[in-house]
Amino acid sequence: MALESIVRADSTGGTEERDFASLRPKSFAEYIGQKELIENLKIAVQAARERGEPLDHLLFHGPPGLGKTTLAYVIAEEMQAEIVCTSGPALERPADLVGILTNLKRGDVLFIDEIHRLPRIVEEYIYPAMEDFEIDMVIDPGPHARTVKLELNHFTIVGATTRAGLITGPLRDRFGFSLHLEFYGVKDLQTIITRSAGILSTKITGEGSESIAFRSRGTPRIANRLLRRTRDYAQVMRRDAIDEVTAIEAMDINGVDEAGLDRLDRNYLTAIIKQYGGGPVGVSAIAATLNEERDTLIDVVEPFILARGFLNRTSRGRVATALAYRHLGFTRAGQEELPL
Ligand SMILES: Nc1ncnc2c1ncn2[C@@H]1O[C@H](COP(=O)(O)OP(=O)(O)OP(=O)(O)O)[C@@H](O)[C@H]1O
Ligand SMILES: [Mg+2]
Numbered sequence: 001m002a003l004e005s006i007v008r009a010d011s012t013g014g015t016e017e018r019d020f021a022s023l024r025p026k027s028f029a030e031y032i033g034q035k036e037l038i039e040n041l042k043i044a045v046q047a048a049r050e051r052g053e054p055l056d057h058l059l060f061h062g063p064p065g066l067g068k069t070t071l072a073y074v075i076a077e078e079m080q081a082e083i084v085c086t087s088g089p090a091l092e093r094p095a096d097l098v099g100i101l102t103n104l105k106r107g108d109v110l111f112i113d114e115i116h117r118l119p120r121i122v123e124e125y126i127y128p129a130m131e132d133f134e135i136d137m138v139i140d141p142g143p144h145a146r147t148v149k150l151e152l153n154h155f156t157i158v159g160a161t162t163r164a165g166l167i168t169g170p171l172r173d174r175f176g177f178s179l180h181l182e183f184y185g186v187k188d189l190q191t192i193i194t195r196s197a198g199i200l201s202t203k204i205t206g207e208g209s210e211s212i213a214f215r216s217r218g219t220p221r222i223a224n225r226l227l228r229r230t231r232d233y234a235q236v237m238r239r240d241a242i243d244e245v246t247a248i249e250a251m252d253i254n255g256v257d258e259a260g261l262d263r264l265d266r267n268y269l270t271a272i273i274k275q276y277g278g279g280p281v282g283v284s285a286i287a288a289t290l291n292e293e294r295d296t297l298i299d300v301v302e303p304f305i306l307a308r309g310f311l312n313r314t315s316r317g318r319v320a321t322a323l324a325y326r327h328l329g330f331t332r333a334g335q336e337e338l339p340l
Contacts, residue, residue, distance in 0.1 A: 008264070009065035009219045010300050023196045023224050024070050026077055032195070032220075033188035034067065037179050041071075044177065045078050054107045055079055056176025057130055057157040059115070061164035063303040065221030066181040068160035072111040075158060083109040088117030094125045098137065098150075101129055106153040115159035116166035123171055130157060130174040162299050183218025183307055186210065192220050193227050202231045203241035211247035215260040217304045222260075229254055259308065259327060264292070266328060268301050269310060272320040273330050280317030 025031040028042055041058075048055045055075065060068040076083035084100060091097050091112075104110060112118070118126070129135050133152040138145055159175065161167060172178060184192070190206075190213040197204040204227075212230060216223035227242075233250035234242050255263045271289045272279050283302075287294040302318075305311045310324040322332070330336055 008262075008300055009063060009217065009222055009304070010296075011064065011221065020221075020224055022199055025067075025074060027074060028078060030195075031067070031070070031074055032191050033184045034181060037181065040177070040179070041075065045075065049079065054081075054154045055109075055156045057159070057174060059159045059161070059164075059167075059172065059175040059178045060181060061161050061178070062181030063183070063219070064162055064300060065219040066183070067220055068181060069111070069113065071181075072109065072158040072160065075156075076109040076111075079107065079109065079156070081107045081109050081156070083111055085111045085113070087113040088115050088119075091118060091122045093119075094122055097122050097125055097129075098135060101135065101152050101155070102150060104153055104155040106155070108153070108155045109158055110155055111158045111160070113160050114162075115171075116161045116163045118171075123168065126157075127170060127174060183304070184216075184220060184223075185218070186213045189213035189216050189218070189220065189223045193223050196224050196227055197231075197242070200227075200231065202227075202234075205241055205243045207244035208242040208247045211244050212242075212251070215251050215256050215258070217260040218307065219304075226251060226254075226256070259310075261305070261310075261327070264290075265301055265305055265310075268297065269305065269320050269324045269328055272311075272318060273325065273328065278325070279312075279319035280314050282317045286318065 028038060028045075031038060044055060058075070060071055062068065072085075073083060075081075082105070084104065086096075086100060091100075100110065125135055129152060133154055135150050135152065136147045137150055138147050140146060157175075164172075164178075164180070190209045193209040193212050193216075194204065197209070208230075212223060212226045216226055230242050230247050230250040233253070234240075234246050237246065237249075239246045257266070261269075267290055268286060271286055272281055275289055276285070283297055284294055287297055290297075302311060302313075305324075306313060308323075309321055310327065312319040312321055325332060
């Protein structure tokens with residue numbers, strides 16, 4: 001993994017997901033934080049279970065790495081249901097969806113990740129499936145086309161998206177719950193780090209876990225990633241526990257500053273200040289300047305710096321805040337401050 005990417009909230013896929021599997025909470029009891037959301041879910045799950053009914057469809061939205069996929073698995077576990085996983089882009093044709101739906105048993109959970117990327121033609125098939133548990137199949141397309149209704153078992157769709165704004169109204173309306181995941185506070189992240197360190201059999205002090213928590217951009221995935229990098233560093237440096245000094249040294253060499261910003265965040269804000277006079281500037285222009293994907297900036301970079309007050313989003317574009325100037329050592333005129 002490139003050093004730059006250590007505090008990117010998006011998953012690096014493959015091996016990281018496998019390595020993290022042991023750290024993933026499996027039940028409500030293990031799930032840390034998001035208190036209000038978890039309370040709501042517990043009630044819904046208990047009510048459905050007492051009635052012996054499948055759970056209503058659920059939509060989770062929020063920035064990457066906050067635990068949407070984790071929650072889908074937790075829900076299946078708590079409902080004692082089986083889970084089938086797919087994603088918006090994987091469901092290319094209606095037949096892909098129909099194939100999955102007709103195989104679901106009563107109560108099964110169908111997890112659709114990146115549901116905002118579901119193709120339109122597939123989305124139309126999903127409406128009646130979600131609402132009435134039936135689909136209209138067109139047989140022999142052409143002049144003799146017939147449609148047959150297929151009855152489906154009552155299942156639960158759990159949708160996840162980092163872009164709630166891109167979900168169409170009709171699709172959103174068919175979810176019984178639409179739940180937003182918030183960035184985690186330092187205390188919750190500290191608890192997550194301590195729990196993960198325990199699973200990884202790594203010694204960590206309270207200050208050590210707090211230092212990592214502060215730099216985790218409110219995101220459990222990043223907290224776990226920083227913990228693993230710090231653990232490597234502690235091992236190689238022959239430290240017997242991750243204390244504050246070890247944690248800070250490890251994160252310094254990985255380019256993560258005390259606010260949890262990494263090089264790309266700082267480059268992003270620096271570009272706005274230096275090349276665009278602090279803004280307003282469109283995100284596409286910033287993407288071109290940095291030679292980065294526009295979607296990466298929107299999904300991964302912006303949510304955190306917006307939430308932490310480094311950036312404002314206005315109708316005319318992105319604006320760097322006074323906090324960003326101060327953090328990066330610029331005067332208001334965009335000059336780098338001279339050391340005294
Ligand atoms: N509440 C939590 N308590 C403890 N660990 C958590 C929690 N939420 C997430 N994690 C950890 O963070 C990792 C990332 O979470 P997850 O894959 O569920 O994020 P996501 O929201 O689905 O991200 P993406 O949008 O990229 O798919 C998990 O592997 C898990 O170890
Ligand atoms: Mg996910």
